[in-house]
Structure formats: structure tokens, C-alpha cells
Amino acid sequence: xxxxxxxxxxxxxxxxxxxxxxxxxxxxxxxxxxxxxxxxxxxxxxxxxxxxxxxxxxxxxxxxxxxxxxxxxxxxxxxxxxxxxxxxxxxxxxxxxxxxxxxxxxxxxxxxxxxxxxxxxxxxxxxxxxxxxxxxxxxxxxxxxxxxxxxxxxxxxxxxxxxxxxxxxxxxxxxxxxxxxxxxxxxxxxxxxxxxxxxxxxxxxxxxxxxxxxxxxxxxxxxxxxxxxxxxxxxxxxxxxxxxxxxxxxxxxxxxxxxxxxxxxxxxxxxxxxxxxxxxxxxxxxxxxxxxxxxxxxxxxxxxxxxxxxxxxxxxxxxxxxxxxxxxxxxxxxxxxxxxxxxxxxxxxxxxxxxxxxxxxxxxxxxxxxxxxxxx
Amino acid sequence: xxxxxxxxxxxxxxxxxxxxxxxxxxxxxxxxxxxxxxxxxxxxxxxxxxxxxxxxxxxxxxxxxxxxxxxxxxxxxxxxxxxxxxxxxxxxxxxxxxxxxxxxxxxxxxxxxxxxxxxxxxxxxxxxxxxxxxxxxxxxxxxxxxxxxxxxxxxxxxxxxxxxxxxxxxxxxxxxxxxxxxxxxxxxxxxxxxxxxxxxxxxxxxxxxxxxxxxxxxxxxxxxxxxxxxxxxxxxxxxxxxxxxxxxxxxxxxxxxxxxxxxxxxxxxxxxxxxxxxxxxxxxxxxxxxxxxxxxxxxxxxxxxxxxxxxxxxxxxxxxxxxxxxxxxxxxxxxxxxxxxxxxxxxxxxxxxxxxxxxxxxxxxxxxxxxxxxxxxxxxxxxxxxxxxxxxxxxxxxxxxxxxxxxxxxxxxxxxxxxxxxxxxxx
Numbered sequence: 001x002x003x004x005x006x007x008x009x010x011x012x013x014x015x016x017x018x019x020x021x022x023x024x025x026x027x028x029x030x031x032x033x034x035x036x037x038x039x040x041x042x043x044x045x046x047x048x049x050x051x052x053x054x055x056x057x058x059x060x061x062x063x064x065x066x067x068x069x070x071x072x073x074x075x076x077x078x079x080x081x082x083x084x085x086x087x088x089x090x091x092x093x094x095x096x097x098x099x100x101x102x103x104x105x106x107x108x109x110x111x112x113x114x115x116x117x118x119x120x121x122x123x124x125x126x127x128x129x130x131x132x133x134x135x136x137x138x139x140x141x142x143x144x145x146x147x148x149x150x151x152x153x154x155x156x157x158x159x160x161x162x163x164x165x166x167x168x169x170x171x172x173x174x175x176x177x178x179x180x181x182x183x184x185x186x187x188x189x190x191x192x193x194x195x196x197x198x199x200x201x202x203x204x205x206x207x208x209x210x211x212x213x214x215x216x217x218x219x220x221x222x223x224x225x226x227x228x229x230x231x232x233x234x235x236x237x238x239x240x241x242x243x244x245x246x247x248x249x250x251x252x253x254x255x256x257x258x259x260x261x262x263x264x265x266x267x268x269x270x271x272x273x274x275x276x277x278x279x280x281x282x283x284x285x286x287x288x289x290x291x292x293x294x295x296x297x298x299x300x301x302x303x304x305x306x307x308x309x310x311x312x313x314x315x316x317x318x319x320x321x322x323x324x325x326x327x328x329x330x331x332x333x334x335x336x337x338x339x340x341x342x343x344x345x346x347x348x349x350x351x352x353x354x355x356x357x358x359x360x361x362x363x364x365x366x367x368x369x370x371x372x373x374x375x376x
Numbered sequence: 377x378x379x380x381x382x383x384x385x386x387x388x389x390x391x392x393x394x395x396x397x398x399x400x401x402x403x404x405x406x407x408x409x410x411x412x413x414x415x416x417x418x419x420x421x422x423x424x425x426x427x428x429x430x431x432x433x434x435x436x437x438x439x440x441x442x443x444x445x446x447x448x449x450x451x452x453x454x455x456x457x458x459x460x461x462x463x464x465x466x467x468x469x470x471x472x473x474x475x476x477x478x479x480x481x482x483x484x485x486x487x488x489x490x491x492x493x494x495x496x497x498x499x500x501x502x503x504x505x506x507x508x509x510x511x512x513x514x515x516x517x518x519x520x521x522x523x524x525x526x527x528x529x530x531x532x533x534x535x536x537x538x539x540x541x542x543x544x545x546x547x548x549x550x551x552x553x554x555x556x557x558x559x560x561x562x563x564x565x566x567x568x569x570x571x572x573x574x575x576x577x578x579x580x581x582x583x584x585x586x587x588x589x590x591x592x593x594x595x596x597x598x599x600x601x602x603x604x605x606x607x608x609x610x611x612x613x614x615x616x617x618x619x620x621x622x623x624x625x626x627x628x629x630x631x632x633x634x635x636x637x638x639x640x641x642x643x644x645x646x647x648x649x650x651x652x653x654x655x656x657x658x659x660x661x662x663x664x665x666x667x668x669x670x671x672x673x674x675x676x677x678x679x680x681x682x683x684x685x686x687x688x689x690x691x692x693x694x695x696x697x698x699x700x701x702x703x704x705x706x707x708x709x710x711x712x713x714x715x716x717x718x719x720x721x722x723x724x725x726x727x728x729x730x731x732x733x734x735x736x737x738x739x740x741x742x743x744x745x746x747x748x749x750x751x752x753x754x755x756x757x758x759x760x761x762x763x764x765x766x767x768x769x770x771x772x773x774x775x776x777x778x779x780x781x782x783x784x785x786x787x788x789x790x791x792x793x794x795x796x797x798x799x800x801x802x803x
Contacts, residue, residue: 037507041500149616152586179531180503256494258524270494307490307497308504326448326492 010352017195024191028184038308040184041099046300047190048074048248049272051197053280053292055244055253057257060256060278061335061348062205063237064217065129066137068266069144071274073242075264076120077113077249079151082110082259086253097182106189109176110250117246118239120147125238129231141266145275177257178248190251197244201289204240213237214287271303271330279330285344290351295344302333435473436480439743441466441733442505443486443726444455444515444525446493453671454517454722458539459488461719462514464711465734473779475734478741484730491516495524506532507543511745514729517722519543519588526550535745535752537732539725542667543588552745554752554772556763557693557721558591563666564640565597566691566778570664571636572604577734580610580634582625582650584641587617593640593666609634617642622650626657635661640748642668646688647675655684665690670721673781682785686794689782694724694763695796698779703731707762728761735759777801 014058024043056070083276085105088094094101128139178186204210212233217224224230253259266274276299285296306326313321323329337345441461442795445455457619466484473483487510489501498521504512506528513529513536516522522541529536538546538555542563547553572580579601584590594611601608610632612625629637637659639650646669654663665672669690676685696718707727711719719727732752737743740751751757758767759774766776780797 041503045496045500116569149586152617177527180528181531211513213380256496256499256524258520258521260495260524262493262520263495270492272494272496304500308500324448326490372496 009352012353020195021188021191024188028278029189032148036180036184040180040187041255042185042300042304044186044190044251045298047194048251048255048282049277049296050194050293051244051248051251051286052199052272053296054201054275055241055248055290056277057284057286057289057292058201058204058213058237058241058244058282060281061288061292062210062217063213063234064235065238066133066278067140067238067241068137068274069124069142069147070245070277071264071266071272072106072140072144072147072250073121073245074252075147075151075261077117077246078253078259078264080246081109081250082176082253084112086174089174096242097178097209098185106176106186106254110193110247113250114246115251117249118243119243121239122235124297125235125242129234141274142268144264148257148265151261152236176254179256179257180346183255186254190254191249193247194201197247198289198293201244205289209233209236240349255349271299279334281344283334283344285341285346285348287348288346288350291346291364293345294346294351298345299330302329388681393594408708416686417625421537424428432525435483436477438483439475439477439512439737440487440508440510441730442502442508442510442513442515443488443586444491444498444501444505444513444521445517446486446521447488447490449492449494451493451517454540455490455493457720457722458517458726460516460715461530461539461615461711461723461728464707464714464723465727465730467729469734475743476738477743480744484734489515491521493518493521495521498522499524499528502528502534504535511535511704512733512743512748513537514539514726514733515796516541519546522546522553526553527551533749535733535748537729537752539729540722545593550772551753552749554732554768555775556725556761557667558778559594559773560666561596562773562802563691563778564593564598565600565781567593567638567666568597568600568604568606569662570640570689570691570780570800571601572606572607576606576636576662578607578609578633578635580612580629580632580637581608582612582614582622582637582639584615584617584619585613586615589642589668590617590640594638595640596651597640604788618645620645620649622653623657626654626659629654630658634659637663639663639665640668641665641771643675646672648677648680652680652684654739661663661687663688667692669720670781673794676792682792685783686785687782689786691778691800692776692781693721694780695781698795698799699724699762701760702767704762704764724763728759728763732759733760 018137051205052070052074056067059065059067059070088105088108094105096102124140124143128136131139212223212228215226215228216230216233220230249264252263256263263270263272264274280295280299281292283299284291284293303326306323306329341347390610394770425680441462443459446452446781447455447459454786463486465485469475470483474483476482487505491498491501495726498516500514502515502525512533513534515536515538515709516525517538517540518735519541522536523543523546526536527544527550528534529552534552536553538553538557540557541555542557542560544561546557547555581597583594585594598608610628612628614622614625620750626637630758637654639646641650645666651672665688667690670692671684672688676682681791699705699708707724708719711723711727733748733759736748736751739754739757742748745786752768752772755768755770758765764776766774769775780800781794782797783794785791
């Protein structure tokens with residue numbers, strides 16, 4: 001009976017993913033300005049934000065370690081993918097951004113980005129993960145800053161290389177940087193990357209490793225007394241998480257023609273920085289991968305709507321003024337979420353299509369419980 | 377539960393009240409703009425004409441200009457000033473009847489977007505503008521952001537004029553990208569020329585090798601010094617543009633006997649760190665910066681010895697004192713009247729971008745992007761605008777002059793004053 005239920009769940013999820021891919025292909029084929037200029041870039045940005053948030057959730061939510069330098073891994077991935085693709089282009093492997101050769105180069109670049117990030121994750125993780133709590137946060141924060149400065153000062157990829165000027169347009173014309181049309185054509189790559197990454201992360205969390213790292217999170221001493229090699233599993237999770245951050249970086253370099261290290265800093269003007277990724281994880285729910293997806297898409301839409309939405313103009317004047325200060329809106333949204341859902345939108349539970357019929361009962365019981373609490 | 381709801385409500389009300397009182401500018405969309413034009417804010421003389429002209433339906437339609445800049449965030453000063461300049465120009469043009477396109481008068485409407493100084497946001501803003509049907513764009517403020525949108529402008533066929541993106545390569549490969557400021561290599565050349573003209577034969581350089589702006593200027597300065605026979609006796613680099621200690625570097629400058637040190641940094645480090653430390657290290661020659669040094673007066677710490685800011689010069693785009701043409705003085709006058717302060721670089725360059733668009737549209741008699749691009753690409757056209765008179769070179773960069781400005785300690789007011797010294801030009 002139980003296996004039967006699991007099979008149905010798998011079947012439903014597979015069908016849902018297939019439908020998602022079909023929609024992606026259909027959208028990729030439509031020639032429409034709104035789709036090309038607004039929807040497709042948004043999908044790309046959501047894709048890398050989702051992978052970033054979910055991969056940080058492995059470390060923050062499941063392993064219980066605060067890492068503040070996650071964007072450092074993304075920067076490594078972005079620059080690696082860009083440089084690898086440019087190297088292939090200069091070696092004459094492909095001329096046009098289509099065909100089998102280019103597909104292969106793209107896959108190689110994306111994997112290379114993930115692998116190099118993972119190697120860096122290993123180098124950082126071995127010394128860093130002997131520390132706990134605040135100290136780990138500080139060392140990862142330092143790592144994020146060091147990486148940015150290192151990249152800035154490497155002649156062939158620093159600020160002079162890829163971020164500005166001719167090298168940027170070279171990347172755009174030749175390397176992995178996609179124009180709007182190419183972004184539309186290759187949108188399925190981004191969606192597929194997200195599906196694969198999320199599937200791998202789910203498998204990790206649901207496996208023996210996932211149960212071990214949750215045990216470490218809940219009580220390190222007890223875990224170690226049960227014969228778990230705590231340091232080994234901590235580093236393993238960190239490396240695994242860094243790998244996906246690298247892949248997110250590769251998607252970033254596909255999506256944005258110009259790379260600048262400020263985009264991967266500890267804080268900056270946009271929603272892509274180490275602090276905001278942590279915020280996404282917390283808002284979505286530490287320990288809920290689907291929560292990270294919801295939070296990443298939610299934060300992106302909030303940010304996009306504030307900057308480019310037409311509905312802001314339709315609001316009454318005094319509300320419009322609030323929206324001229326985007327940072328204020330984020331903080332209000334964050335306060336509201338944390339006030340009403342202290343454990344994040346999804347807490348530690350996962351969203352599942354099969355659970356949708358159960359929702360009304362869950363919501364009812366939630367309110368029933370909170371009423372009781374208020375009375376008590 | 378009730379408490380939570382109440383506190384959340386309270387917080388939102390407070391915030392709403394705060395921002396409502398703040399009187400922030402709402403970014404109007406194109407749709408609501410034409411009505412706003414009817415309220416005359418521009419010069420009083422043209423006042424009567426505009427109120428008559430608008431209702432009689434003399435204008436054939438509107439041309440929408442997109443504006444992208446960092447309106448919020450750490451570089452908000454740049455974005456808001458560009459927007460101020462653009463708004464002023466649009467108001468004046470509309471008040472005077474609009475843009476003459478093949479005999480018909482069109483009004484200009486604005487569609488502003490905030491990029492927060494981030495390249496991804498800048499790209500989103502650009503795409504949103506294109507999707508709204510905008511084909512003429514002014515933006516963005518920094519070279520980094522602008523480089524993220526130049527290729528989109530080119531591939532989507534949208535004309536982009538950046539008011540202040542000085543990085544050399546922004547316009548070289550992109551036919552649809554122009555600018556109203558000079559480029560970095562030219563700025564370095566002007567600085568070297570100043571050194572040569574004033575008889576400084578031994579100069580030093582302190583720069584940041586990791587930064588495009590700083591390293592680009594250093595390369596241009598070094599090259600020009602070589603041509604002009606100025607000897608570079610010492611060169612030192614720092615790790616970042618936000619370095620706080622320059623003592624070692626200036627000790628070396630002083631011991632190498634440099635008469636002038638070239639310092640391509642931004643204003644945020646000049647006031648509190650670089651200038652005082654240079655003097656403390658025993659360097660008493662000329663400190664020469666570039667346009668990033670403008671606004672240093674805002675970063676001088678309280679209680680600092682103000683005499684150290686003597687002999688501190690920088691190359692700049694524009695100075696209100698040296699702007700003597702009719703367009704410039706009209707701009708300075710109307711700007712001061714409207715905003716209650718003197719205009720800076722960004723105001724003037726934003727204002728100029730609109731004037732350049734107007735001239736190009738009137739010349740080709742069309743506001744289709746391809747036609748405007750062709751008109752702008754004509755290198756023989758001379759534009760007479762607020763920051764000077766110029767024509768574009770074949771890459772879309774103005775051939776124009778710069779100005780030299782200097783800081784000095786004024787005993788009477790016990791403050792550091794900024795004055796325009798001379799106009800700089802290369803033959």
C-alpha cells in the first residue's frame with residue numbers, strides 16, 4: 001500500500017515536471033516582445049536565485065551552520081563558466097551559439113563552474129568547519145570578501161577583463177553571455193538545470209547523508225557519540241552546496257553579459273548578495289527546499305515588481321512613495337513573514353502536489369491551534 | 377494574534393507616514409506624463425505659450441525617453457542628478473512647444489527606471505523599457521552598469537546615450553551607444569598635458585590596479601607623459617578603491633622627489649584619508665585627481681587641518697564658472713531657479729543628453745531608433761550644449777575639452793573652496 005502511494009507521488013511529480021518543460025519549450029518558441037523582454041529574463045534570474053537559496057539551505061537549514069559567503073562560490077562559478085566558454089570559442093570549437101558543439105561547451109562550462117566551486121568549498125570548508133556558530137559566519141564572510149578581491153586582481157578575469165568594456169562585449173558576442181533571443185531559445189537549459197539540481201538536493205536530503213546532517217544539526221555531541229564523523233559530513237555538505245552555488249553562477253553568467261564582482265558582494269543594491277540569499281532561506285523556511293524555491297521566486301517578483309511593475313503606478317500616492325524605497329519594502333515584507341511565520345513560510349515541511357487536497361484541513365487546524373494559544 | 381496584527385499595522389502606518397511626508401518623487405510612467413507637463417514649472421517667459429499650446433492640440437504626439445540610473449542605493453547622488461538634468465531639459469523643450477519632427481511638434485515624456493547601481497537591475501530596467509516601446513534611452517550613470525546594457529541596445533536596435541559612463545570601450549564596438557561625457561583615456565591625457573604645460577617634469581602615480589577606472593586613467597596618463605616628456609619617478613598601487621592608508625605610498629613619492637602625484641580615486645577616500653596622509657608623509661606638491669574626485673568637499677572630516685587641501689586639483693567635465701556660452705548660462709540659471717542649488721557634472725550631462733537627442737531627431741525628421749542612430753553617427757554635426765560645444769568622433773564619444781578645478785583653503789570663511797582654474801584641451 002505504501003509503495004503504491006509513493007509510486008503515485010512520483011508519477012504526479014514527473015507529469016508536473018514534464019508539463020513544466022513543455023511549457024518552457026512552448027514559451028521559448030513564441031515570438032513576442034513581452035515574453036522575450038520580461039518573462040524570459042525573469043525566468044533566468046529566478047532559476048539562479050532558486051539554486052542559490054536551495055543550496056545555501058543545505059548548509060544553513062539542514063546542517064545548521066551559518067555561512068555568509070555563499071555568493072563567493074557563485075562568483076567563482078560565474079567567472080569559471082565565462083572564461084571556459086571563451087577559451088573554447090577562441091580555440092575554435094564553436095562559431096555560432098547553436099548546434100551540438102555549443103551545447104557541449106555549455107554543459108562543460110556549467111559543470112566546470114560547479115566543480116571548481118566545489119574544490120574551493122573543500123579548501124575553505126576543511127579549516128572553517130572546525131569552527132561553530134558566529135566564528136564560522138565570520139570566516140565565511142571573510143571568504144566572500146577575499147574571493148571578490150582575488151578576482152578583481154587577477155589580470156585575465158578582474159574588473160578589467162570581464163566586467164567592463166571590450167572583454168564584456170566579447171563575452172556577449174562569443175562566449176556564454178546570451179542576448180535576449182538566445183536567452184529565450186535556451187530557456188529550457190536553465191529550467192532543466194534547476195530541476196536536476198533540485199532533484200539532486202532532494203535525493204541528498206532524503207538519503208542517509210540527509211538524516212546524518214540533520215542529526216548533526218539537532219545535536220552534534222549526540223551525533224558524534226553515535227559514531228558519526230561530524231567533520232567529514234560537515235565538509236561534505238559544504239562542498240555539495242558549493243557545487244550548486246557554482247552552477248548558479250554559471251547560469252548567472254549566461255544571463256548577464258557583463259560580470260562585475262560587486263554583484264557577488266556581501267551587500268549591494270540588488271537582491272543577489274550573500275545577505276539576501278540568507279534572507280531567502282530564512283523566509284522560505286530553514287530545512288525546507290521547496291520553501292527556498294517559494295522564497296526565491298517571491299523575493300524576485302517583489303523586487304522586479306517594485307522596479308519595473310506597472311501596478312505600482314496604479315497605487316495611491318502615499319503608497320507609491322513607500323515603493324520608491326525598495327529596501328524598506330523588503331524589510332516590511334521580512335518583518336511580516338517572521339511575525340506570522342517565525343519558522344519561515346513553509347517551516348520545515350515540504351510542498352508536495354499530492355498534499356494540496358489536505359490544505360483546507362491544515363489551514364483550519366492551524367487557526368484552531370493559534371486561537372487556543374491566544375486564549376491560553 | 378491580535379497584538380501581532382496591530383503591531384504590523386502600526387509599523388506599516390508609520391512607514392507610510394514617513395515616506396509620505398518625505399515627499400519623494402514618484403517615478404511617473406509615460407502615460408501620466410503629458411498632463412504633468414501642463415503645470416508650468418519652467419521659465420516664466422515661456423509659461424503663457426505652453427498653457428495655450430497644449431490644449432489647442434498643436435502637439436502631434438509624444439516621444440518617450442527612457443532614463444536609467446541609480447535613483448536609490450549608494451550611488452543615488454549620480455542617478456538623481458542625471459534625472460534632475462533630464463527633467464529640466466524636457467520641461468524646457470515641452471514649454472517651448474516640443475520637438476519639431478518633420479514639421480509637426482511632439483512633446484517629450486519620460487519613463488524613469490532605477491538600477492540601484494547594479495548591472496542585473498540595469499539590464500532588467502533596459503529590457504522593461506524596450507518592452508514598453510521606448511527606443512531612445514539615457515543611461516546609466518556608471519561604466520559598470522552601462523556595460524551591461526550596451527549590447528542589448530545594439531542587438532535590439534535602441535539608441536543609448538550614457539551621460540557619465542567614461543570607460544573607453546563602452547562605445548567602441550556598439551553602433552547604437554553614444555555618450556555626452558569624455559572618455560577616461562582623454563581625461564588621463566588632459567591630466568598629463570596639465571603637468572607638462574605647468575613645467576612639472578617629475579611626477580608620481582598612486583592608483584588602484586584592481587579598478588577599471590583607476591587603472592585605465594593610470595594607463596592613459598602614463599602613455600601621455602611618455603609623449604610629452606614628463607618623467608614618472610615613482611608609481612605605487614593600493615589594493616582597493618576604498619583603501620584607508622596611503623602613508624607608505626606617499627613616503628615613496630616624497631623620497632623620489634615627485635613634484636606632482638596623479639591620484640585617480642573617488643571622492644570618498646580623498647577627503648578623509650588620501651590628502652591628509654599625503655601631506656603628513658611629507659609630500660607637499662600638487663595632487664591631481666580626475667572627475668571622480670569632484671565632491672571631495674563633502675567628505676572632509678570635522679576638525680581636520682584644512683590647509684592640507686591646498687594644491688589639490690582635478691580634471692572635470694564642466695564648471696559653472698567657465699561655462700560662458702548662452703546655452704550654459706541659461707542652463708545654470710534655470711537649474712538654480714528650479715532646484716535651489718548649483719548644478720553639477722551629472723545635471724549638465726543629463727541635460728545635454730536630452731538636447732543631443734532633440735537635435736538628432738530634428739535633423740533626421742524622425743524618432744525611429746535607426747534614423748536617430750544614423751543622425752547621431754554623423755560626425756560633422758556640432759552640438760551646442762550646456763557642457764560645451766562638441767561633435768561626436770566615429771565611436772560616439774564627444775570631442776570636447778575638460779576643465780581643471782582646484783581646492784584651496786579659504787581663510788576668510790575658514791573652509792575649503794572649489795574653484796575652476798582653467799579650461800583644458802588637447803589639439
